[in-house]
Structure formats: C-alpha cells, structure tokens
Amino acid sequence: MADAPIKFNDGAGYERQMGVWSRFAGEIFLDWVKPAPGLKWIDVGCGNGAFTELVINRCAPGSIDGVDPSEGQLTFARERPAGRVAKFQQGDAMALPFPDKQFDIATMALVIFFVPDPAKGVAEMVRVTKPGGTIAAYAWDMPGGGFPLEPIYSEMRAMGIAPAAPPSPDASRMDALTALWSNAGIGDLATNDIKVQRTFADFDDFWATALLGASMRATVAKMAANEVEVIKGRVRSKLLPDSSGRLTCHARANAIKGIVK
Numbered sequence: 001m002a003d004a005p006i007k008f009n010d011g012a013g014y015e016r017q018m019g020v021w022s023r024f025a026g027e028i029f030l031d032w033v034k035p036a037p038g039l040k041w042i043d044v045g046c047g048n049g050a051f052t053e054l055v056i057n058r059c060a061p062g063s064i065d066g067v068d069p070s071e072g073q074l075t076f077a078r079e080r081p082a083g084r085v086a087k088f089q090q091g092d093a094m095a096l097p098f099p100d101k102q103f104d105i106a107t108m109a110l111v112i113f114f115v116p117d118p119a120k121g122v123a124e125m126v127r128v129t130k131p132g133g134t135i136a137a138y139a140w141d142m143p144g145g146g147f148p149l150e151p152i153y154s155e156m157r158a159m160g161i162a163p164a165a166p167p168s169p170d171a172s173r174m175d176a177l178t179a180l181w182s183n184a185g186i187g188d189l190a191t192n193d194i195k196v197q198r199t200f201a202d203f204d205d206f207w208a209t210a211l212l213g214a215s216m217r218a219t220v221a222k223m224a225a226n227e228v229e230v231i232k233g234r235v236r237s238k239l240l241p242d243s244s245g246r247l248t249c250h251a252r253a254n255a256i257k258g259i260v261k
Helices: 011-033 050-059 071-079 118-128 150-158 174-183 203-210 214-221 225-238
Strands: 040-044 063-068 087-090 103-109 129-140 186-200 247-260
Touching: 011 050, 011 103, 011 129, 011 186, 011 247, 040 050, 040 118, 050 063, 050 103, 063 071, 071 087, 103 118, 118 129, 118 174, 129 174, 129 186, 150 225, 174 186, 174 247, 186 203, 203 225, 203 247
Parallel strands: 040 063, 040 103, 063 087, 103 129
Antiparallel strands: 129 247, 186 247
C-alpha cells in the first residue's frame, strides 16, 4: 500500500487532533525564541490559526499575517479570537504573496515537511523578512519517531501498511534544518529539541482523536476490519495506561532560529 499525502482541510478536526499538540510545542518554542513585543510577524502555513493565536496571546505582535493553502483551515482561523487581530489569506509557502523585506519575524510551525521544496520555502521567508529579522521554525521529527501519531504509524509499517506522509519528511531532521537555514544565508543559528506530552482519557479517546485527521481516516478506511482490529490491539499493547486508565503520549520536535543578514 503506497504512502498517501497528509492533508489538513478540516479546521475543527485539526484543532482536536493536532492543534492541542501544536500549542504544547508552540509554548516551548516561543519561550525559546523570546521575541520582542511589537514585531511584524508572518506565520507561514498558519493552518487553522492555532499557533497564530498563541503568538497573539503571548508575544504582543504589532501585526501578524497568516498564510496557508487550505481555505478550509483559513475559514476556521478567521473565526477564532485571533481573527480579530491577524490577517489570514490563502497562499503558497514557496511564493509568499508579499513584497520583499516586510516582516520582523517569519515562522513555520509544524510546516516545513509539508513544503514540496523546503529550500524554496525558507528562501521565501528570508525574502520577505527585513535584515536583522528572525527566521524560526519547529517541526515534528518525522524520521526520528517524534510525530504524535507515531504509535499508530509504527504498527502500520510493521504490518506493511504505509501511513499518510508529508511530501518532505526528511526536512524535519535537525541536520536538514541546519543545512536549509545555512544554505539560505541565515546567520546566528541556534537549535532546540522540544519534547511534549499529552494525556488522553483512555485508549478509545486516543484512537478517536487520531481518526479526526482526514488522512488517518482515509488510511484506516482502506483497511479490512480485521486489520483495523489488529492495529488497534498492537497499539493498545504498547501504550500502557495509568491506574485510572489514562494514556500519556509523547512527541518530539526539532526547532531552529537564525537572523537574516
């Protein structure tokens, strides 16, 4: 079974499946980046606005623009409280709809592996950022098993079932991020390893949350009923609940930041 692309078009579904994870990692990321207040931000691949709203609540931006290719995600973003502050528009990370040198800080939150040409995406962030501005990103360590759905993905792969995958998963490796930033001429590089965890009420809560993603639902829908039960059994055996039945799952992201010369 060939890999299918991961896609996020349902803002509400993303909020419950990945938005929570995104905010957990985003809190640590913003503590590390330590941006000054009053900056002009661009959130590239803003999705449903989860990270954009976090920036607004924590960093007092002077302004913030969010760009994403999915109109479904943007519709959800505009309906958030962040929609009263941020400007959201449809656009391509590899061809940002802004003139040169417009922003003080450009970020990609859990996005770099979705960009078909990551180098072009980083170059675009550099293009629209002022000299002395910050380019920063964090991404789940897909090759290193850091993706929140890895407990399911690993069991699928063991059964010869290829789970949905973004177009550029290797871009999330720390060495790949460092090379992308260096090759784009970004200086003063720093990296960080972000570890987060999320607790679910029980296994059924974990499984139902995973299936909120359209790509995961599509993968499971193509499986025979007995295969689904086998996968669930294998995953359940690896995720040990606490005394109350709750499951705590872990994820890991690689982060990088630097300054435009």
